[in-house]
Amino acid sequence: MYVCNCNGVTRNEVEEAIAAGAQCPEHVLAHHGCEPCCGRCLPEIAEGIACGGSGISRSLVAAE
Numbered sequence: 001m002y003v004c005n006c007n008g009v010t011r012n013e014v015e016e017a018i019a020a021g022a023q024c025p026e027h028v029l030a031h032h033g034c035e036p037c038c039g040r041c042l043p044e045i046a047e048g049i050a051c052g053g054s055g056i057s058r059s060l061v062a063a064e
Contacts, residue, residue, distance in 0.1 A: 003044055004029065006037035014045055018053035025049070
């Protein structure tokens with residue numbers, strides 16, 4: 001499932017970046033060579049960081 005539609009970043013890629021030490025949504029996107037565009041994904045990624053990567057809301061994620 002995509003978390004960031006603008007950059008095509010998936011939930012698994014977000015979790016990977018968090019596991020690699022990303023501390024904020026911008027670091028998660030940068031881990032995959034991206035930058036924030038519209039910003040809609042930033043709160044959801046931040047929630048995932050706060051929960052150690054496993055807290056990314058499945059109801060807010062767009063379909064792959």
